[in-house]
Amino acid sequence: MVHFSPEEKAAVTSLWGKVNVEEAGGEALGRLLVVYPWTQRFFDNFGNLSSASAIMGNPKVKAHGKKVLTSFGEAIKNMDNLKGTFAKLSELHCDKLHVDPENFRLLGNVLVIILASHFGKEFTPDVQAAWQKLVAGVATALAHKYH
Amino acid sequence: MVLSPADKSNVKATWDKIGSHAGEYGGEALERTFASFPTTKTYFPHFDLSPGSAQVKAHGKKVADALTTAAGHLDDLPGALSALSDLHAHKLRVDPVNFKFLSHCLLVTLASHHPAEFTPAVHASLDKFFSAVSTVLTSKYR
Numbered sequence: 109m110v111h112f113s114p115e116e117k118a119a120v121t122s123l124w125g126k127v128n129v130e131e132a133g134g135e136a137l138g139r140l141l142v143v144y145p146w147t148q149r150f151f152d153n154f155g156n157l158s159s160a161s162a163i164m165g166n167p168k169v170k171a172h173g174k175k176v177l178t179s180f181g182e183a184i185k186n187m188d189n190l191k192g193t194f195a196k197l198s199e200l201h202c203d204k205l206h207v208d209p210e211n212f213r214l215l216g217n218v219l220v221i222i223l224a225s226h227f228g229k230e231f232t233p234d235v236q237a238a239w240q241k242l243v244a245g246v247a248t249a250l251a252h253k254y255h
Numbered sequence: 256m257v258l259s260p261a262d263k264s265n266v267k268a269t270w271d272k273i274g275s276h277a278g279e280y281g282g283e284a285l286e287r288t289f290a291s292f293p294t295t296k297t298y299f300p301h302f303d304l305s306p307g308s309a310q311v312k313a314h315g316k317k318v319a320d321a322l323t324t325a326a327g328h329l330d331d332l333p334g335a336l337s338a339l340s341d342l343h344a345h346k347l348r349v350d351p352v353n354f355k356f357l358s359h360c361l362l363v364t365l366a367s368h369h370p371a372e373f374t375p376a377v378h379a380s381l382d383k384f385f386s387a388v389s390t391v392l393t394s395k396y397r
Binding site for chain 1: 287364367373375
């Protein structure tokens with residue numbers, strides 16, 4: 109089980125408080141679909157994904173990105189119990205959505221990159237390290253119920 | 256995976272923008288890699304890895320210079336990086352997984368210093384570039 113030190117928790121929560129979840133969610137999912145186009149396989153019904161600008165402006169991408177990142181916010185409130193927090197979502201992603209857990213790692217890293225672009229110098233190596241631990245923990249928790 | 260003309264243009268423009276900061280960014284990317292992915296430190300037992308280390312900065316410059324060379328030879332990465340490819344295969348033998356960690360931290364570094372230029376399309380091109388360089392550097396492993 110992942111353990112977060114008080115400093116790591118502080119690094120995560122202080123930054124999260126300044127994040128616009130709706131905007132960041134859309135940006136994260138959008139960039140995932142642009143940078144790793146094969147991830148579009150899960151979103152056939154999203155309409156126009158034909159170019160970077162089409163993807164980033166797509167309302168379904170934005171809405172779904174907001175959903176995903178809002179759920180991520182739950183992780184931050186429960187950093188000591190990621191597996192429990194994401195048990196149901198893990199089952200869903202395996203049994204209904206059939207998403208390869210590698211995609212969780214890709215999205216987590218895209219999120220880290222977005223935070224870097226928003227926070228610049230404030231996103232120090234130590235702050236990044238705390239966030240890498242969190243996104244890895246979330247990815248593992250989401251993969252935990254796979255069978 | 257092939258770099259399109261647009262990708263090549265994005266990589267060159269990024270490198271022009273980075274200019275003389277390349278060495279500094281190389282050092283920062285290494286520092287980030289060691290902090291976020293501690294297993295990478297196993298390749299540097301002979302280094303002082305504390306924050307601000309002169310050895311890390313110097314090594315970061317080496318890495319950055321190699322990337323600058325690569326950015327100037329996008330039409331022939333295997334040729335331009337042949338010697339480095341030999342080095343990584345026969346001497347350094349860095350496990351391929353680590354190239355992904357460093358590439359990610361290079362993207363984080365660039366995003367943090369140049370957010371305006373780091374558009375989704377540029378992000379994609381740079382990810383492909385670092386991936387292509389990594390492939391060349393591990394191409395002679397076996």
